[in-house]
Amino acid sequence: MSKLKVGIIGCGAIGTEIAKACQGRLKDKIGLAGICDIDESKTRALNKALAKNVPVLNLEDIIKNSGLIVEAASAAMSASVLEKCIDAGRDCLMMSVGGLLGREELLQKAKEKSIRVYIPSGAICGIDGLKSASIGKIDSVTLTTRKPPKGLAGAPYLKEKNIDVLSIKEEKTIFEGSAEEAVKGFPQNVNVSAVLSLAGVGAKKTRVKIVTSPAYTANIHEIEIAGEFGRIVTRSENLPSKANPKTSALAIFSAIATLEGIASSVRIGT
Template identity: 45%
Template sequence: MRLGVVGLGVIGRAMVRAADEGRVPASVAAVTTRTPAKAEAFLAGLKARPHLTDLAGVVEASEVVAEASGGPTVEAICRAALPRGRDVLVLSAGALLEREDLLELARASGSRIYVPSGAIIGLDGLKGAAAGRLDSVTMTTRKPPAGLKGAPYVVERGLDLDALREPTVIFEGSPVEACRGFPENVNVSAAVSLAGIGPRRTTIRIVCDPSIGRNIHEVEAAGEFGRSFIRIENVPSENPKTGILTFLSTIAFLRGREAHLVVGT
């Protein structure tokens, strides 16, 4: 598999490094980043250095294009890659919500858009439950102030997260609204909604908790299958907005795409 990577932050570097070390059945053909000068030091340390180019160059060189560059870039990546028959791996799943036009591009070309599990567990169970009657899905995300600072919702409302002394609900609504207000913080809610009952029927609650040092996600679901409760405490990566599990799940996806035994729904 020839992989192209857009973005060389924590997740992008993890994918490239995993391929370079032989931990995934892929070779990274090309990468692109907004900060090419900064990327040079990272690329220089690889055994097989990929070509540093622009988005068009990444699409041309790759079979699968992985987005690790943030929500604002998803549309451009999809419009460049899908009509060329390239599959697209989207980490910023919030950018896909209510974007039927991007899904239609994939259908027209026979390409696929993949959304890895990211920072959450249990999406296989939600997908299974959604095959029947799924009545409700509620997600609660708890993050320390550092994991929420700079989000448009926080900035626009002038919220002083450092002043909080106890867990405080700062948002409750749909994943559509949450991903607009917290585009780098709660993409996991988009994945949950896409696996379950959709972005308008799913509820997400965001709690800023100064007493914790991890990102905690809880998902409650109910339907004809019964009830489920999922909780995960994610250790943050060097980027406090991104948990380590996010890039580990991406590596697992790349392994599974070429696997002869596929486990899970």
């Protein structure tokens, strides 16, 4: 069987580890068609870190030359990458999921054209249960994110509300609202709430609470789902990746596990 040719857009924390996995644990089933980044130093550093050099391609060529595109760049461009993949008839794995909220019609377009769009669970657990629960009636989906103040600093919502997050001394809830509002106020946390929204009841109905405390040492995501099936509660205590403290190690692993699933004939879990 010929190998799946993967092209990676974005050679940061996630793209780098995916590329290494393609030449490591996934090497029998996946080959790298190319890598792409707006920052030349990133593609250079990645090629240095890889066992075998990979072609550095621009956006158009990487889509043309790959069987599956991995987007691990930015929410500002993820919708346009998906659009280009659909037009070119390419499957894709999307990491900057926040950029797809408000552009859900693209997922419908992909369905109509039989393009496979893979959205890994990322830094949260419970997407499997949420998908199963969605077959019946769901009453509520709530995400509670707990992050140390440093992990939230600079968010537009904090600026707008004049909240100096770094001066907070004890545990404090700083935001409660819909995933749609969370996406705008905390773009760094959108991916988790965006994945949850797309898998469940949408960005308007998914509730998000953000809590901070200087005592926190991990990024903690708790999910509560209630519905016809009963109730699910999950909690992930995520350590940050070494390369990018904003990205959880589990999010990187989930992208690699998704790729492994795509290339495998055995599928475990919903």
